[in-house]
Amino acid sequence: MEGELGQLYQRWSEELTKALAHVEAFIDFSEDDNLEEGVLARVDAAVQTLEEEVRGHLQDGRRGERLRGGVHVVIAGPTNAGKSSLLNLLCQRPAAIVSPVAGTTRDVVESALNIGGYPVVLSDTAGLRETQDAIEREGVSRARERLQRADVVLAVLAAVDVAPEPGCLAEALRAVLPPGVPARRAPCVLVLNKADLLEEGRGGALLGACGEGALPPACLLSCKTGEGVDRLLSLLGTQLEQMCGDPLAGSPSLTQARHRLHLTSCLGSLGRYHGYKSLDLVLAAEELRLARRHLGKITGRVSAEEILDIIFRDFCVGK
Numbered sequence: 001m002e003g004e005l006g007q008l009y010q011r012w013s014e015e016l017t018k019a020l021a022h023v024e025a026f027i028d029f030s031e032d033d034n035l036e037e038g039v040l041a042r043v044d045a046a047v048q049t050l051e052e053e054v055r056g057h058l059q060d061g062r063r064g065e066r067l068r069g070g071v072h073v074v075i076a077g078p079t080n081a082g083k084s085s086l087l088n089l090l091c092q093r094p095a096a097i098v099s100p101v102a103g104t105t106r107d108v109v110e111s112a113l114n115i116g117g118y119p120v121v122l123s124d125t126a127g128l129r130e131t132q133d134a135i136e137r138e139g140v141s142r143a144r145e146r147l148q149r150a151d152v153v154l155a156v157l158a159a160v161d162v163a164p165e166p167g168c169l170a171e172a173l174r175a176v177l178p179p180g181v182p183a184r185r186a187p188c189v190l191v192l193n194k195a196d197l198l199e200e201g202r203g204g205a206l207l208g209a210c211g212e213g214a215l216p217p218a219c220l221l222s223c224k225t226g227e228g229v230d231r232l233l234s235l236l237g238t239q240l241e242q243m244c245g246d247p248l249a250g251s252p253s254l255t256q257a258r259h260r261l262h263l264t265s266c267l268g269s270l271g272r273y274h275g276y277k278s279l280d281l282v283l284a285a286e287e288l289r290l291a292r293r294h295l296g297k298i299t300g301r302v303s304a305e306e307i308l309d310i311i312f313r314d315f316c317v318g319k
């Protein structure tokens with residue numbers, strides 16, 4: 001493994017190897033060779049620092065995976081608000097069926113596109129409403145499921161259907177993103193579509209109301225005329241930037257789910273090391289060995305010789 005990320009994992013691997021070597025030296029030589037005091041305390045501190053670093057890295061908000069697999073942007077809202085029209089407008093092709101009949105979209109329609117340099121998987125979903133139609137109900141349940149996994153939600157409302165009062169707007173938004181569901185934590189842009197149908201001056205009042213209430217950033221849009229699309233892209237771009245950072249700068253981010261798995265296992269072993277160290281140092285050392293093996297699955301290197309090299313380098317033992 002190469003690059004900045006490879007170097008980071010390599011450094012962790014080296015620190016872990018050193019920690020393991022010192023614990024093994026303590027187990028094997030502390031009685032006969034008068035190992036200097038404080039060896040174990042230093043190992044504990046190093047393991048703790050490593051744990052914090054790995055944990056912080058895992059909490060990078062899936063930044064790297066998003067950059068690799070695409071940010072999941074989900075278009076959701078009531079029926080007939082113009083969600084499919086928005087998908088078609090953004091991907092510049094008739095990917096989804098548009099019709100004046102409420103309840104047209106049932107399946108999730110996906111389109112991969114690039115927004116402001118970020119790879120995005122845009123999903124159009126069924127309009128959210130109570131319905132007796134079994135197929136449409138399945139569509140709504142798929143929409144809700146997709147919302148749960150959204151990285152960013154584009155909540156589409158028909159501007160003509162919402163009154164310019166913060167309370168009404170919040171209520172309409174709650175129907176799209178019920179409070180408490182995980183999707184509520186996803187960043188959101190409120191898209192007030194069909195702005196071309198608004199009476200003069202009402203658009204400004206709507207946007208003003210959005211600013212007053214604790215609502216997500218909002219924009220007026222007309223999928224029919226294309227007006228407002230630049231503002232929408234700019235708001236969406238800001239969300240993507242906040243979520244993914246600049247792909248060319250900043251700390252290296254996780255790029256593979258497989259790495260996440262091994263790092264999580266590595267973290268688990270480091271945690272168990274602390275649990276074992278006062279009970280049984282041999283078991284504690286075994287956890288460090290396992291942690292190192294998990295890192296080795298990413299870096300592609302685990303060598304037993306390094307341990308002995310470190311023991312003989314750092315301690316005056318067995319000579």
Ligand SMILES: Nc1nc2c(ncn2[C@@H]2O[C@H](COP(=O)(O)OP(=O)(O)OP(=O)(O)O)[C@@H](O)[C@H]2O)c(=O)[nH]1
Nearest residue numbers: 079080081082083084085099103104105127223224
């Ligand atoms: N005047 C106007 N009509 C629009 C606009 N956007 C969409 N429409 C119309 O609104 C109707 C519904 O559009 P869709 O894009 O199918 O709406 P939807 O939200 O996907 O609807 P469902 O799939 O049924 O939930 C269609 O007749 C569109 O042509 C707009 O900005 N202005």
Ligand SMILES: [Mg+2]
Nearest residue numbers: 083084104105
């Ligand atoms: Mg639709």
